[in-house]
Amino acid sequence: MNRFGKTIRLASTAATLAVLGLVGASVAQAQEDGFQLPGDINFLGQADPNVRRATARVNGNIITGTDVDHRVALIAASNNMEIPAEEMSRLRLQVLRNLIDETLQVQEAASLDMEITAEEVDQAYTRFAVEQFNLSPEDMDAYLASIGSSARTVKRQIQGELAWDRLLRRNIAPFVNVSSEEVNEIVDRMNAARGQFEYRIGEIYMAATPATRDAVLSNANQIVAQLRQGGSFAAYARQFSQASTAVVGGDLGWIRIEQLQNPVLEAAARDLAPGQLAGPLEIPGGYSLLLLIDRRQIGMADPRDAVLSLKQISLDFPPGIPESEFQLRAEQFAAAVAEINGCGDADARAAAMGAEVIANDELAVRALPDALQPIMLELNVGEATPPFGDVQQGVRVLMLCGRDDPSQTSGPEFDELMNNLENDRINRRAQRYLRDLRRDAVIDYN
Structure with missing residues (x-):
C-alpha cells in the first residue's frame, strides 16, 4: 500500500511478476494453477497472430468495419497525428476492443433497466460540441464528416460512457465505504514523509519476447519520435501500452521513485525534469517509456503555485525584415529594457521604443512554459527575464511586478483523500465488473 491507501501500480505486468518472483514460471507452476499445458505446443490449425479480423458480433450486436474506421479517424484527428502504416493494424485492434467494451457496457445497462435514451445521448453530444469545439451540433456533424469520422461514432462512445457511469453509480459506488480512521492513517503517513520528493509519472509498457524484441523496440522508437513531435502521451498510452494504467492514459499517479521497483526505471525517472521523456528502457518482459508529468515535495508548499503580477513588453517586426x-x-530592445526602473516606468519606456505592454496580475508560475518557470522564481520585483522570441513572433520580456507566494502547504485535504480512496476502490471493482462481462459475452468475429 502507498501513503494514499491505494495498491501500488507497478510499471508493468512483467515488472509485477518479476517482483513476485514469477517471471519464467515453469509448466509445473502453470499446471498448479489449473492449466494442463504441454511443454511443446503443437497447433492443430493455423495460428497467425498477424491476421486480425476487423468486425465482430457482440451478443448479437454488430460492430462493423465502418465503426472501426470512424473511431480511428477520430483518434487521429483528436491527436493531430498521421498514423504510420505499421501502427494502423495495432490501433484498429485496440479500437475494436474498445468498441466491444462499450457494447457490453450499453447492453448491461439496458438489461438492468438503466438504458441510456437517445435524448440523453443527443444532449451530451450537444454539450460536447459546444464546450469542446464551440460548434453547434450541425457544424459538429459536418466537422466529423470532414475528418472521415461521423456523429454516430461519437454518440456511440458517449452512450457507452453514460451507461458505464450509471452502472457504477448504482451498482458499485453505494457499496464502497472508506472510514475516517483509514484517512487519518494516510494523513499520519504523509506527515511522517513530509519534505520527501514524490513524482507523477506516465508510462507506456510494451511487452516483448526474444523473438519480437527488435520489432517492439522499433515500434517503441517510432512512438518516441511521435511524442517528441508533439503527440499526446496519454493517447499513445491508451492505444499501445500493455500496462494496466493504459485505461488512464498511462498515469501512475503520485508515487515515490522506489515504488517503480526497477533500478533502470528508478534511475531514469530521477534524472528527468517535468515534461521530459525517457526510453525506450529495456526491463524484464519488454520496454517502457516514462514521462515525468510533475514533481513535488510531500507536505511542502510548491513555489510554482505562487501567483505573479507581470507585465509583458513585446516588440514586433515587419514581415521580411533582414536577419541582420x-x-x-x-x-537595442534588450538594452532599452535593461534601463527600465521597475513596472511603474515600463509603460512610458515601452511607448518610447514602440513596444507594447500587456499586464496580467493573476498568473501562476506553473502556468508558464517550463523554460521560464525557474527564471521567474529567481527574479526580484522590478526585474525582467532575458529577451526571448524570433523574427516571426517578435521579441519580448516578462517583468515581475509582484508575487504572492503560496501560504499553505501543498497536499490533499481530508475530503480529497477520502474521495481518492473511494474512487480507487470503485475503479478496481469496475475493472472486475468489466472482466466478468467480457468473460460471459458471446462474441463472433467476422
Whole structure:
C-alpha cells in the first residue's frame, strides 16, 4: 500500500511478476494453477497472430468495419497525428476492443433497466460540441464528416460512457465505504514523509519476447519520435501500452521513485525534469517509456503555485525584415529594457521604443512554459527575464511586478483523500465488473 491507501501500480505486468518472483514460471507452476499445458505446443490449425479480423458480433450486436474506421479517424484527428502504416493494424485492434467494451457496457445497462435514451445521448453530444469545439451540433456533424469520422461514432462512445457511469453509480459506488480512521492513517503517513520528493509519472509498457524484441523496440522508437513531435502521451498510452494504467492514459499517479521497483526505471525517472521523456528502457518482459508529468515535495508548499503580477513588453517586426536588422533591433530592445526602473516606468519606456505592454496580475508560475518557470522564481520585483522570441513572433520580456507566494502547504485535504480512496476502490471493482462481462459475452468475429 502507498501513503494514499491505494495498491501500488507497478510499471508493468512483467515488472509485477518479476517482483513476485514469477517471471519464467515453469509448466509445473502453470499446471498448479489449473492449466494442463504441454511443454511443446503443437497447433492443430493455423495460428497467425498477424491476421486480425476487423468486425465482430457482440451478443448479437454488430460492430462493423465502418465503426472501426470512424473511431480511428477520430483518434487521429483528436491527436493531430498521421498514423504510420505499421501502427494502423495495432490501433484498429485496440479500437475494436474498445468498441466491444462499450457494447457490453450499453447492453448491461439496458438489461438492468438503466438504458441510456437517445435524448440523453443527443444532449451530451450537444454539450460536447459546444464546450469542446464551440460548434453547434450541425457544424459538429459536418466537422466529423470532414475528418472521415461521423456523429454516430461519437454518440456511440458517449452512450457507452453514460451507461458505464450509471452502472457504477448504482451498482458499485453505494457499496464502497472508506472510514475516517483509514484517512487519518494516510494523513499520519504523509506527515511522517513530509519534505520527501514524490513524482507523477506516465508510462507506456510494451511487452516483448526474444523473438519480437527488435520489432517492439522499433515500434517503441517510432512512438518516441511521435511524442517528441508533439503527440499526446496519454493517447499513445491508451492505444499501445500493455500496462494496466493504459485505461488512464498511462498515469501512475503520485508515487515515490522506489515504488517503480526497477533500478533502470528508478534511475531514469530521477534524472528527468517535468515534461521530459525517457526510453525506450529495456526491463524484464519488454520496454517502457516514462514521462515525468510533475514533481513535488510531500507536505511542502510548491513555489510554482505562487501567483505573479507581470507585465509583458513585446516588440514586433515587419514581415521580411533582414536577419541582420532583426539582430540589431533585438539588441537595442534588450538594452532599452535593461534601463527600465521597475513596472511603474515600463509603460512610458515601452511607448518610447514602440513596444507594447500587456499586464496580467493573476498568473501562476506553473502556468508558464517550463523554460521560464525557474527564471521567474529567481527574479526580484522590478526585474525582467532575458529577451526571448524570433523574427516571426517578435521579441519580448516578462517583468515581475509582484508575487504572492503560496501560504499553505501543498497536499490533499481530508475530503480529497477520502474521495481518492473511494474512487480507487470503485475503479478496481469496475475493472472486475468489466472482466466478468467480457468473460460471459458471446462474441463472433467476422
